[in-house]
Amino acid sequence: MKKIIYTFLILNLLLVTVNLYAKNELIQWKQCNSVLKGEHFKTECGVFKAPLDWENLNNTRKIFVDFIKVTEEVQKNKKDALFVSPGGPGGNSVEFAKIIAEKNPDLLKKYDIIGLNSRGFSESMNLQDCNKFIDYKQLLNPIKNQNDYLNIKEYSHSLQNECLLINGDIMNFLSVDQITQDYIGLLEQLNYSKINYFGASYSSVIALNLINSFPKYIDKVIIDSNLNQVQTYKERIIGQNKAINRLFDHLNIKKSLLSDFELIKKKYPKINEYIILNSIMEMIKGNGFKLEDLNKKLTLLKEGQVDFYEVFNKDESGNQNTYPLCLDIPSNDLPLSDVTENMETAKNDLKEFGKVTPYVLAQNICSGWDVAKKVEYNIPNNIQVLILTSDYDIITPKEWSLSLVPIIPQNKVVSFNGKIHGVYMKSKCARKIANEFLLENIFPKDNINCTE
Template structure:
């Protein structure tokens, strides 16, 4: 689902930023005096962790939106790329890169450092806002014990002892999160984040906004559209996540799209030039299966890792989970081939580095911690026994034999067994009754958010209220690739012109 590590792979593929400061930014009173104030939000200089061409702001909201006048509050942090052509400014464009746990501030910071990745007209005419959802980034973050998070457990338990260890790990991590984070751990569901975005919209002047949601961002903004349909000027959902499927359906759909895209990689690499793929002309699937067999027999050492930023060896389970992240961007496929070559030779460092570990940085680690916390409040996880989990493993291995059903949906469902926070945003269909037509983009071979989810969400929203745009190709999401799909999305954002229903583009 493009969520972070495993719960933030989508974010990793879209943008990375080395955060220099581990603490949420704040604007001092002296800086506030010189800021340009809009509504009740004042934009001012950011901390050194962000490019100087961005401005930053904070905004206070209730911890619990069911008690909006309560004494408990949290702080939302956001960055802005201000419209360059103020005379022709369209309005605010909110972006979310996915996750859950993905940092909108990190995405916008990356784009600010590489402005050529966006159409100049988008930069000219929109105030682009990256608002970190509650629990994430420079908003009040979810914090946990890194050692508790990094502890290794088997997500595919074969014995009762292994299952008991998994549940104990989940509970121990949750206890550390509650001790460090407080009551916020119970209020990081997507509906709360939706209401945060609406509060910020009103504080920025109460104008209609445009929204661009990638991966999990499609869930965030489709649920925004359901609750606040009249406040949207334009809405793009790219790499769609369908929040209405059953647990078993999600496992089937996501593990299948992961495995299908892995096969696309095998075919591409075998037929690519040697400059493009170091396994050119070879049986790439056989190379993968060789590595998997070796990791199954005994963990493969990762000589470049020391268990602080990546694990010192790689199990077959690690391999199957971690390769999903490599498939996010086709630009990483050559590196994936190199990772398989080295692992087959006995060094799985590159495979291990694809799995994020907590490093003790509040900004960076919040994506990992919040990813788990949000997912456990948003997605059903009814398994309570070893037999339940083994049935899911059998489903995966039967229908996705190369990857054995390892995928982000599976890890969420097993990571949340024993999680104490309530399931406050359970799976359900999206009901949208707004007049603004939504543009939905989906690639045919997306390793995280399946084409099936895109078609399903389109049916929920309705063909009379949305247009479904297909990119025939591989990779997770389409907007930042710069092809014809990007151009179609930009045309819609700029002047609300939609492609014809059923349009299929090749880039």
């Protein structure tokens, strides 16, 4: 009898060992590149060896995705998981998790903070940035007839092919659906039961896809400066133009900027005016924008003291690779009449400039990508979502965030009266509300306006 019991215990021990191995077999731990400032943090870094294609697990190829887990130095009890991402696409979630922990150490009393990079952007992957292939002058040619439209589409397809050529077919597996399943896969590997999620900018798309596809794994969700995948091309343009006009009115620069724009166009007749406008928008939309800096650069340009390309950087994407965004925008393979109507909408809505805005640029880049599917949200009513937005954000306008309200049954909107893309990190009021939600389960009874 003793022998049977002993054998039974040994078999159980082996079973537990095998189970633990299975739980962690897709994780390779590694040394973190940098440490956090503070005495009470502990960081663990690793690579998640995710299936290349979650839809076909018979395909044994793997894709390596970097992640970090930030915890209290001494773990007193098991914590919940708070996944954080800064957006991008291609923002560094590993570094972002460190920043969130440093600025909000109280969160570590309840959560382990996890930063999972989007597939394709990890240090382990070393993909080439496809933005460097883009000829913005060619891409921003005005669409006057069917040939112009076909040329832009053909050029966009050529960019796609060049990107695939240099990076291989891995580019076909960088979609939001695949990224979303990486989160669920890592959640299970790290032995957590639920995801609490904070996603800024593009990561709001990941958040909504997580809720939509895997609701049983989701607890609290905060989305900040948001996109709505189901918005039409026209709705996006209208929202961004409203935000631009709001900002220009707020800064009281509409008339002077229009005058400057016209003078710069005359000074540089060979430069496509779309590029001039887009460059001005790039300067204004950043969180570090200062009106005096813009005026200095515009003065230099008007007086011809510097070359245009010395003042404005055509491509401000940094190390981010924005092409995967195209994989998840429903195809803009529209007839010319619809494109013309969309452009006219932009023109009428932004009367002073009457040209394309930066988001239209992104839409044109993506016009040749036909792989996106139409998204239909079916968000359950038991998941609370806090929506953060800013009145003068022209990257992801307030209108885009508000368009999510009818889609999310349990939502509250926190609006910040400022020019910020990424409200949580800049608004003390919004951050307090968000942290109360995460730490004390206090969900606002009404929408809130933060003024600071």
